[in-house]
Amino acid sequence: MKVLVTVKRVIDPYVKVRVKSDGTGVETANVKMAMNPFCEIAVEQAVRMKEAGVVTEIIAVSIGATQCQETLRTAMAMGVDRGILVETAAEVQPLAVAKIVKAIIDKEQPKLVIMGKQAIDDDSNQSGQMVSALLGWPQATFTSAITVNGDEAEVKREIDGGMEQLTIKLPAVITTDLRLNEPRYVTLPNIMKAKKKPLEIIKPEDLGVDIAPRLKTLKVAEPPKRSAGVKVEDVKELVSKLKNEARVI
Amino acid sequence: MAVLVIAEHDGKLLKPGTTNTVTAATKIGGDITMLVIGHDCGGAAQVAAQVAGVSKVLHVDAAHYAGAVAENITALVQSIAQHYSHILAPATGFGKNFMPRLAAMLDVQQISDISAVESADTFVRPIYAGNVMATVQSTDSIKVITVRATGFEAAATGGSAAVESLAAGPDTGLSRFNGQELSKSDRPELTAARIIVSGGRGMGSGENFKILETLADKLGAAVGASRAAVDSGYVPNDYQVGQTGKIVAPDLYIAVGISGAIQHLAGMKDSKVIIAINKDAEAPIFSVADYWLVDDLFKAVPELTQQLS
Ligand SMILES: Cc1cc2nc3c(=O)[nH]c(=O)nc-3n(C[C@H](O)[C@H](O)[C@H](O)COP(=O)(O)OP(=O)(O)OC[C@H]3O[C@@H](n4cnc5c(N)ncnc54)[C@H](O)[C@@H]3O)c2cc1C
Numbered sequence: 001m002k003v004l005v006t007v008k009r010v011i012d013p014y015v016k017v018r019v020k021s022d023g024t025g026v027e028t029a030n031v032k033m034a035m036n037p038f039c040e041i042a043v044e045q046a047v048r049m050k051e052a053g054v055v056t057e058i059i060a061v062s063i064g065a066t067q068c069q070e071t072l073r074t075a076m077a078m079g080v081d082r083g084i085l086v087e088t089a090a091e092v093q094p095l096a097v098a099k100i101v102k103a104i105i106d107k108e109q110p111k112l113v114i115m116g117k118q119a120i121d122d123d124s125n126q127s128g129q130m131v132s133a134l135l136g137w138p139q140a141t142f143t144s145a146i147t148v149n150g151d152e153a154e155v156k157r158e159i160d161g162g163m164e165q166l167t168i169k170l171p172a173v174i175t176t177d178l179r180l181n182e183p184r185y186v187t188l189p190n191i192m193k194a195k196k197k198p199l200e201i202i203k204p205e206d207l208g209v210d211i212a213p214r215l216k217t218l219k220v221a222e223p224p225k226r227s228a229g230v231k232v233e234d235v236k237e238l239v240s241k242l243k244n245e246a247r248v249i
Numbered sequence: 250m251a252v253l254v255i256a257e258h259d260g261k262l263l264k265p266g267t268t269n270t271v272t273a274a275t276k277i278g279g280d281i282t283m284l285v286i287g288h289d290c291g292g293a294a295q296v297a298a299q300v301a302g303v304s305k306v307l308h309v310d311a312a313h314y315a316g317a318v319a320e321n322i323t324a325l326v327q328s329i330a331q332h333y334s335h336i337l338a339p340a341t342g343f344g345k346n347f348m349p350r351l352a353a354m355l356d357v358q359q360i361s362d363i364s365a366v367e368s369a370d371t372f373v374r375p376i377y378a379g380n381v382m383a384t385v386q387s388t389d390s391i392k393v394i395t396v397r398a399t400g401f402e403a404a405a406t407g408g409s410a411a412v413e414s415l416a417a418g419p420d421t422g423l424s425r426f427n428g429q430e431l432s433k434s435d436r437p438e439l440t441a442a443r444i445i446v447s448g449g450r451g452m453g454s455g456e457n458f459k460i461l462e463t464l465a466d467k468l469g470a471a472v473g474a475s476r477a478a479v480d481s482g483y484v485p486n487d488y489q490v491g492q493t494g495k496i497v498a499p500d501l502y503i504a505v506g507i508s509g510a511i512q513h514l515a516g517m518k519d520s521k522v523i524i525a526i527n528k529d530a531e532a533p534i535f536s537v538a539d540y541w542l543v544d545d546l547f548k549a550v551p552e553l554t555q556q557l558s
């Protein structure tokens with residue numbers, strides 16, 4: 001079966017983001033970028049399913065600037081067969097992401113779509129659920145295990161109180177949680193091979209979808225800083241501070 | 250304006266984030282209806298009727314709502330959505346699962362995880378793991394919103410809303426709920442606890458978490474963890490605090506053997522008082538701590554438990 005994965009290019013999770021001085025957004029010039037960690041997990045899952053003989057072809061989609069080609073190449077170095085870049089300089093919010101992904105799914109007809117549960121820049125946690133809604137497909141969010149059995153998949157999902165088991169009909173959309181797998185490192189030979197894999201570049205207009213943002217960002221700001229704390233010398237001092245100063249116990 | 254709050258519940262009682270969501274609804278203004286949807290959830294509907302500020306409770310009960318299956322819940326909510334200007338649910342595993350599905354069915358851009366209400370169409374939400382606060386204005390006619398519980402007080406009880414039964418929507422048959430494995434604990438729930446004791450990779454093993462549990466029991470606290478402690482298998486996944494785990498803001502958060510990565514701080518830095526115990530004097534967790542102790546946790550934690558007696 002054919003699988004489609006989505007990969008978003010984001011600021012590297014270990015970089016400290018800074019708000020622009022005019023409050024219009026965050027500083028992205030000369031900032032290290034990376035594949036969204038949850039998308040790496042999605043790619044890894046698809047590649048493992050291909051290695052296990054369950055999957056025949058993996059397509060990766062990225063939406064954004066020209067540089068998303070690098071993100072797609074990384075996905076291909078991990079084992080994705082081909083990439084599609086939906087190139088735009090505009091801000092693409094989750095509903096628009098979902099409409100673009102749906103349009104590509106309509107063409108490619110994959111049986112399974114694997115997306116990250118959350119993009120770590122906007123922290124929206126929406127796009128996967130929206131794609132499945134637009135298609136009228138089942139969804140399994142925050143998954144930590146997937147087994148495909150013919151026209152169904154058994155999934156384990158992380159929920160607030162523990163774990164949940166769900167059976168979903170295929171085709172379906174799955175979003176990944178941290179415990180689904182540990183993504184592999186790309187090797188140099190695979191990076192070289194990835195350069196030869198097909199990468200198609202299209203525009204949102206080619207898909208006929210309206211990507212106009214519905215949310216207007218009025219401003220961004222840093223959260224209030226916590227006031228500086230104090231170092232205590234030993235447990236005795238800690239207990240005394242808790243009881244007499246903080247008065248929380 | 251008419252606001253619909255979708256309750257998270259266990260059939261008998263409301264889950265902690267729900268009453269905070271009612272407070273967010275109160276800030277938006279207008280009439281507040283609470284939807285209690287589930288299987289065997291008449292008890293929760295009665296409890297919902299007592300939440301101050303709620304003027305009506307809609308109770309929908311059917312077997313195919315067990316496990317809060319997203320496809321089935323959204324089919325029902327979509328059928329009543331046109332009566333409301335705002336639809337809210339807590340930004341928990343429950344709300345995050347089905348609300349974006351609902352938003353897309355309504356052709357609406359959801360506003361995720363709001364921590365403040367500026368006006369009926371303008372909200373503040375954290376992005377980049379809470380390192381940036383964005384103020385956003387929605388142009389959609391129905392606002393679909395998930396609410397970060399720590400941004401709002403819990404609504405009081407004392408209300409007496411009417412409970413109205415509503416016929417169930419369709420069973421979409423798209424997915425089948427096969428059950429849950431819930432972590433059993435006599436300790437308070439993480440998101441409702443007044444005190445949380447959290448352990449990180451520094452704990453070294455699941456066995457060693459016992460020393461934290463002893464401290465937690467002395468304080469009546471919940472036990473949390475960093476992602477590293479969960480990934481290492483020391484504790485179950487539902488203990489994880491952080492950007493991609495639970496967001497907490499207790500009166501007291503005690504971080505033990507946790508370095509303080511931004512993704513962890515994202516989940517706990519709004520706690521009232523933060524204590525950190527770490528043997529590394531340079532650990533970033535100290536930057537958010539009110540009191541910090543540089544020491545070996547295997548010495549400091551038992552000492553702390555003992556001195557609290
Ligand atoms: C996409 C993404 C999402 C993430 N989401 C989350 C999340 O939700 N929550 C989260 O927590 N993390 C999250 N992380 C992981 C995060 O980046 C860190 O890797 C993680 O928080 C580290 O956990 P830790 O502090 O327990 O471990 P470490 O960073 O290894 O720190 C262990 C600490 O223990 C101390 N220590 C060791 N032994 C002792 C001792 N005997 N006594 C005292 N101190 C000791 C050490 O000095 C060290 O500071 C996420 C990462 C990514 C990429």
Ligand SMILES: Nc1ncnc2c1ncn2[C@@H]1O[C@H](COP(=O)(O)O)[C@@H](O)[C@H]1O
Nearest residue numbers: 006007008063116118119124125126127
């Ligand atoms: N611009 C994008 N390009 C590719 N995939 C995306 C994009 N935005 C979101 N996604 C996918 O949707 C998931 C959830 O994103 P979000 O809803 O923004 O939190 C991400 O992990 C990606 O897999």
